[in-house]
Amino acid sequence: MNDIYGRNLDLNLLRVFVVVAEAGSVTAAAERLYLTQPAVSAALRRLASTVGAPLFVRAGRGLALTTRGERLLASARPHLGALVEATLSPVTFDPKTSERTVRLGLSDVTEAWLLPPLLRILAQEAPRMRLVVLPVQFRTVVEALNGSAVDLAVTVADELPAGTRRLELFNGGFVCLFDPRHARVGKRLTLERYLEHEHIIVSYNGDLRGVIEDHFDVQRRVRVSVPSFQSIGALVEGGALLATVPGMVARDILRLRPHLRTTPVPLPLQGTPLELLWRGAVEDDEAIRFIRERVVQVTKDLWHDA
Known part of the structure; x- marks a missing residue:
């Protein structure tokens, strides 16, 4: 391919050549191409010089192809047609038959x-499509999107580069998760009692600061810091530890561990919107748009049932 691109051939010359061959004269071709006759003649001379052989000969008032010209026309016309078709025809996407793989953060x-x-x-709707799921969070999502490691992502996010699209899915806030058989929180969990308890926190930095420490001038009695919410239910169950978690996380944990309970966090902790993020460059990609729309659909259904 580098050798092809390196050759001194203006592909527009081929377009002029095909139109002249079809029209049979420079004058008629110039009208079709919205060019002057001298411009068309100059293009033909340049192409003939590049090919190294004459492509037309005079035939009465018009032009006739030489043998070399006929061979070039036979080869060039279908390729030019395909290029025009590829440029002007809309991309068709059928989820029933698509075999696209979409990378979801x-x-x-x-x-x-x-x-x-x-x-x-x-x-049901796209049985051949596949997903590659990669972990992202608010500190890594920009790099994942900019590097095309993911096509779209669902996470919380801070500032995003220009050209990044974002759609808020929901903002469910936080709750305090506990095991009532061991943790004594009372009818209403007060801040004093909240701070007296030991806590499990999720820290993406690998330290003892969680969402409460990041938003308020308090330090909880942290017993364990974990890197994700996956083990929170198991860690809360059977002990007196408290965990401050997003409401949607708590809902999923309670489905598996119905004897656990939640109570409001005794601090004015505002939830952070969970957002659907993607690059503007893939805005018109029908396969990615299909997945985006289904993510929104799932979120609406679940949030309506919450």
């Missing part, structure tokens, strides 16, 4: 509740 908060219903939808 999910935070650990979203994978458990989003992926199962999304896969059920794909099984």
Whole structure:
């Protein structure tokens, strides 16, 4: 390919050549191409010089192809037609037959509740499409999107580069998760009692600071810091530890561990919107748009039922 691109051939000359061959004269071709006759004649001379052989001969008032010209026309016309078709024809996407693989970035908060219903939808509507799921969170999502490691992502996010599209899915806030058989929180969990308890926190930095420490001038009694929400239910169950988690995470945990309970966090903690993110460059990609729409559908269905 480098050798092809390196040759001194203006592909527009081939377009002029094909139109002249079809029209049979420079004058008629110039009218079709919206060019002057001298411009068309100059293009033909340049092409003949590049080919190294004459492509037309005079035939009465018009032009006739030489043998070399006939061979060039036979080869060039179908390729030019294909290029025009590829340029002007809209891309067709049929989810029933598409075999596209879409790379989806999910935070650990979203994978458990989003992926199962999304896969059920794909099984019905796009049985050949596949997903590659990669972990992302608010500190890594920009790099993942900019480097095309993922086509779209579902996570919380801060500032994003220009050209990044974002759509808020929901904002469910936070709750305090506990095991009532061991943790004594009372009818209403007060801040004093909240701070007296030991806590499990999720820290993406690998330290003892969680969402409460990041937003308020307090330090909880942290017993364990974990890198994701996946083990929170198991760690809370059977002990007196408290865990401050997003409401959607708590809902999924309670489905598996119905004897656990939640209570409001005794601090004015505002939830962070969970967003669907993608690059503007893939805005018109029908396969990615299909997955985006299904993610929104799943979120609306689950949030309506919450």
